[in-house]
Structures are given as C-alpha cells and as structure tokens.
Amino acid sequence: MTLAQYLAELEQELVAAGEEAESLSFVYQALNKLSFTDFVLKLRTEVSQEDRKQLKAIQEQLLAHKPAQYIIGSSDFLGLSLKVDERVLIPRPETEELVELILSENPESSLSVLDIGTGSGAIALALANSRPDWKITASDLSNDALALAAENAQFCNLSLTFVQSDCFEAISGSFDIIVSNPPYISEADKDEVGLNVLTSEPHMALFAEEDGYAVYRKIAGQAEDYLTEKGKIYLEIGYKQGDGVAELLKQSFPHKRIRILKDQFGKDRMVAMDNG
Numbered sequence: 001m002t003l004a005q006y007l008a009e010l011e012q013e014l015v016a017a018g019e020e021a022e023s024l025s026f027v028y029q030a031l032n033k034l035s036f037t038d039f040v041l042k043l044r045t046e047v048s049q050e051d052r053k054q055l056k057a058i059q060e061q062l063l064a065h066k067p068a069q070y071i072i073g074s075s076d077f078l079g080l081s082l083k084v085d086e087r088v089l090i091p092r093p094e095t096e097e098l099v100e101l102i103l104s105e106n107p108e109s110s111l112s113v114l115d116i117g118t119g120s121g122a123i124a125l126a127l128a129n130s131r132p133d134w135k136i137t138a139s140d141l142s143n144d145a146l147a148l149a150a151e152n153a154q155f156c157n158l159s160l161t162f163v164q165s166d167c168f169e170a171i172s173g174s175f176d177i178i179v180s181n182p183p184y185i186s187e188a189d190k191d192e193v194g195l196n197v198l199t200s201e202p203h204m205a206l207f208a209e210e211d212g213y214a215v216y217r218k219i220a221g222q223a224e225d226y227l228t229e230k231g232k233i234y235l236e237i238g239y240k241q242g243d244g245v246a247e248l249l250k251q252s253f254p255h256k257r258i259r260i261l262k263d264q265f266g267k268d269r270m271v272a273m274d275n276g
Helices: 003-016 022-031 036-043 049-063 068-072 093-105 122-130 143-155 187-192 195-200 214-226 242-252
Strands: 074-077 080-083 112-116 135-140 161-164 175-180 227-236 257-262 268-274
Touching: 003 022, 003 036, 003 049, 022 036, 022 049, 022 068, 049 068, 068 074, 074 122, 080 122, 080 143, 093 122, 093 175, 093 227, 093 268, 112 122, 112 214, 122 135, 122 143, 135 143, 143 161, 175 214, 214 227, 214 242, 242 257, 242 268
Parallel strands: 112 135, 112 175, 135 161, 175 227
Antiparallel strands: 074 080, 227 268, 257 268
16 A cells, blocks of 8 residues: 555545544654655655554544644744644734734834734744844743743744733833734634634633623723834734724724734734824
8 A cells, every 4th residue: 555545544534523634744744854745756655654653643633633733843934933832822824914014014123012912922033033123022921822932932043022911911111013913712603613723722812701802902901001102003803803803992092093904815804003
C-alpha cells in the first residue's frame, strides 16, 4: 500500500467524524519538515511502519478534535512562527488583516501601542516586527497566555512590554493606538463554533458575556483615559457585531470617525476609530 492510499483511508475516517481531511497531511508534512515536492514524491512510495504509526497517532489527535496547529506546536502569522498550545487561541488569517490595516494606516516610525488580550502575542509581535521603533505593550488577563507570548517574543527576538491586566485595570500611560481581538462569541452562537475549537481552545479567549459585547463595552467606556489626543482604536469583531461595536464607540467618542471594515470574505470583521 502506498502512502497516498493509507492517507486516503485515514482521511475518510476524519471526514466521517466531522474533521477536515487536509489536516492529516498538513500535520504530517510539518512534523517531518517536508517540502510540498518531497511530500508529493513520497505519496507514491510504499508506506513504512514508522509512517503508519505516526499518521495513526496524528489521526487519533485529530479525531479527538485537537487543532492541527496544537499538534504541530506552532502557527504562522505574517511571517512569524509562533508557538501555540491550549493556553491561547490559534491566530487567524482575519487577524492578519487587522494588523495589515494598522500598518497601512500608520506609517509613523514612533508610536505607542496597547494590545488588549494579546494571547499568543500575534498582533503585538507582528507590529513590533514591522515597526521596530514602536513602543508596544501587550496585556492579557491570563498569566498562562502572557508566559507563552513572552516565549514567542524571545524566540522572534522582539522586544515589548507584557502586563497582566483585565482590560485597563493595571495599565498606565497613554497610547497612540489601542488594538484588541477580544473574546467576542456569544453563548447563543456556540453552535457556530467548530468542534476542534470548542474542545481545545481556551473558552475565556472565545466567549464573552453581554451577547459577546462585554469587553468591547469596557474598552469603549474606558479608552478615553488611555488615548493620546489623536489616538486610534482598532478592534476585531464577530461578523454580526459591526453596528453594535460602532455604536458603543460612538457613545464614548461622538466626534471621532468610526468605520466598519470587511474581511477578505466580505464579512464585517473590524471596527476602526480615528480623527478622520
């Protein structure tokens, strides 16, 4: 039996369990550091006992709804390889769009930035990587998440400040940019979340009270005390939350420009606030 045939057998079982077939080969390639060409060539060869054992072990983890990135132990984010595990959410492509928006709209060489709910550190580290002169503070309620984010900063050789804080609770100073990808899923929308996300990713980083608006309300209500005169806010949102989050910001910042921006799939995904 070839490797391709054995893969196909295991993939059928994954699909039957509601998992993506592609995850198996994705993890196998990553763990074995195979280029796409090497992987394609290997598919035609006889499957070895070692490969059978490894593929079965990967499949069992996927069948237990463990995300592929947790099995590999890392996730790519805007050119950075970030360590990820059950302490943090896996960075999403939509969040890359948020970072790219901030970079495109803020060419200045020296700005102060606060990233609320940093998780793996993805947003803060990607900004630091592209703007080495920015002064970046990354906060999170979870000490476990901060420990992992600090590991990622060290691995990527990037310097920033980490603070354990519930929103602004332990934050001091003022910032040119406040950015956040907070927990925003309502308990009522739990059925929209994939099984591997529900089973493995930290619920405190996924779900928020007040129909998903709890953290947005805190940020909107308290940010004025932590923004510079021309300070901006950039928020990632759930696709149903554009109008609601924009309204929260309007209540606190009636004279600012507030935009709802779509992601690459045409869904509301970001809310940005600035002086216009």
